[in-house]
Amino acid sequence: MLLIHCPWCGARDEAEFRYGGQAHVDRPPDPNAVDDREWGEYLFVRDNPRGRFSERWVHSAGCRRWFDVVRDTATNEMSAEVPSRSGRR
Amino acid sequence: MTVLNTVEPATGLASLRRSPLADRAAEFAASSADGLRGVRLSEEAFLTQVNLRVPPESPALLAGLERELGLALPHRPNSVVGDERDAVLWLGPDEWLVIAPEGRADRVVSRARTAMADSVGSSVDVSADRTTVRLAGPVSRDVLEKVCSLDLHPRAFGAGQCARTLVGRVRVALWQVGAEPAYRLLVHCSFAGYLADLLLDAMAEFTHA
Numbered sequence: 572m573l574l575i576h577c578p579w580c581g582a583r584d585e586a587e588f589r590y591g592g593q594a595h596v597d598r599p600p601d602p603n604a605v606d607d608r609e610w611g612e613y614l615f616v617r618d619n620p621r622g623r624f625s626e627r628w629v630h631s632a633g634c635r636r637w638f639d640v641v642r643d644t645a646t647n648e649m650s651a652e653v654p655s656r657s658g659r660r
Numbered sequence: 661m662t663v664l665n666t667v668e669p670a671t672g673l674a675s676l677r678r679s680p681l682a683d684r685a686a687e688f689a690a691s692s693a694d695g696l697r698g699v700r701l702s703e704e705a706f707l708t709q710v711n712l713r714v715p716p717e718s719p720a721l722l723a724g725l726e727r728e729l730g731l732a733l734p735h736r737p738n739s740v741v742g743d744e745r746d747a748v749l750w751l752g753p754d755e756w757l758v759i760a761p762e763g764r765a766d767r768v769v770s771r772a773r774t775a776m777a778d779s780v781g782s783s784v785d786v787s788a789d790r791t792t793v794r795l796a797g798p799v800s801r802d803v804l805e806k807v808c809s810l811d812l813h814p815r816a817f818g819a820g821q822c823a824r825t826l827v828g829r830v831r832v833a834l835w836q837v838g839a840e841p842a843y844r845l846l847v848h849c850s851f852a853g854y855l856a857d858l859l860l861d862a863m864a865e866f867t868h869a
Contacts, residue, residue, distance in 0.1 A: 579737050579753055580823065584809035587826055632831045633824045634737075634752035 573647060577630045578638050591627030593617045594639045621645055679705030680791045680852040691860050692797075693867040699797035701859055703852075704844070707792050708760040710768045714781045716754045721779050728775040729758065729768065738823050744837050744844075749822045757786075757833065757846075790833070791852050795859060796842035799866045804843060806862045808834070812841075828858040 573585040599605045599613055618624065624644050629637045640649045681688075681703040692700035714721060714733075726732050734741045734750040741748050742759070749757040758768050765785040772783035795804060801812050808827045811817060822835040832855065833846035847855045 581737065583825065586809070632826045634755070636752060 573649075575628065575640075575649065577633060577636070579634045579636055580630060583630065583633060587630060587632035588628050589631045591629055591637065594625040594627045677706075679703060680849040681705075681793070681856055684853075684856055687860070688856070691863060691867055694797070697799050697866055699795065699800045699803050699863050699866055701856070701863065702794045704792040704794050706762040707787065708758075708762060708764040708768060709785075709787045709790060709846070710758040710760075710765055710772065711751075711784045711786045712756040712758060712772060712781070713754055713783075714756070714776070715779070718779065721776065721781070725772060725775040728771040731758070738821050740820050740822050740835060747835075749833065749835060751824060751833070789848060790846040791849050793845040793847060793852065793855060793859070794842065795845065796838070796840055798840065800843060801841050803859065803862045803866065804834075807858055810834070812836075814839075827855060830855055 574582050575585055575588055576582050577588075596613070596617070599609065602610065605613070621644055623641050625639060625641050627637055627639055629635065642649045682705065685703065688701045688703070692698070692702075694700070712725070712733075714725060716722070716735075722733055729748070731746060731748050732741045733748055733756055737750055737753075739750050745761060747759040749759065751757050758772075760768055765787050769783050769785055776783065804827070805812055808825060810823060810825050817823070817836060819836050819839045819841070822833060824831065824833050826832070827834065827845060827847075830847060830851040835844040835846065836842070837844050845855065
């Protein structure tokens with residue numbers, strides 16, 4: 572079980588959070604201007620590194636805020652948590 | 661034609677309503693115990709609860725709101741300003757919960773709306789959303805620690821602190837109201853029965869001597 576640091580509430584149990592996938596995946600500003608391949612990549616294709624990975628979490632059982640963390644996918648060490656820039660809900 | 665009696669809104673409806681744990685009061689009393697290893701469970705029904713969402717970057721708005729409500733808004737995460745009667749709980753960076761005695765929701769909401777008249781923000785009466793379970797007594801922390809992952813040791817969590825967290829499998833706003841220790845658990849009404857069962861089970865080892 573991970574102990575995750577919510578930037579607002581402090582250290583809480585992993586069960587209070589939900590995972591939001593890769594961070595900083597921006598929606599194409601004009602979806603009509605991109606072809607099917609680009610749109611498909613935006614919707615479905617994500618990085619899958621071994622190592623540091625920017626991802627989004629939401630403290631769903633606490634303050635209900637989204638935030639970004641950098642997690643090492645090999646060790647689960649988390650760092651650089653700042654309130655979510657992408658602001659997506 | 662039959663003329664239906666209209667229910668007089670203030671008193672008539674109040675006499676019809678039932679709190680979620682109203683029929684468990686005798687069971688709570690029988691399962692509670694006093695003394696050095698005591699713990700008591702009870703329901704505090706129908707507290708006024710008003711949810712405030714306010715943009716936190718406007719000090720003037722917050723000051724006006726505090727003036728209208730007569731209470732400061734806590735800015736430190738997981739903290740409470742006030743006492744058991746009138747209090748404001750921090751729920752998030754732009755979210756607070758105002759607690760007041762039964763029947764005060766309209767007054768709190770109208771005052772908050774006055775303060776927020778020229779601003780974005782919301783004040784909503786959520787009194788019927790949650791009921792309040794009170795867990796108090798010398799071993800109440802031991803009971804709660806069995807079902808909650810928060811560090812409730814006095815060095816980390818004391819009187820005047822609150823947290824939205826998981827107790828068992830349900831989301832609860834946990835508020836320590838006294839150093840005895842005594843806690844209020846604000847739980848959504850449909851989960852109140854589960855929470856009561858969970859706490860009664862956790863209490864059993866202390867109260868069945």
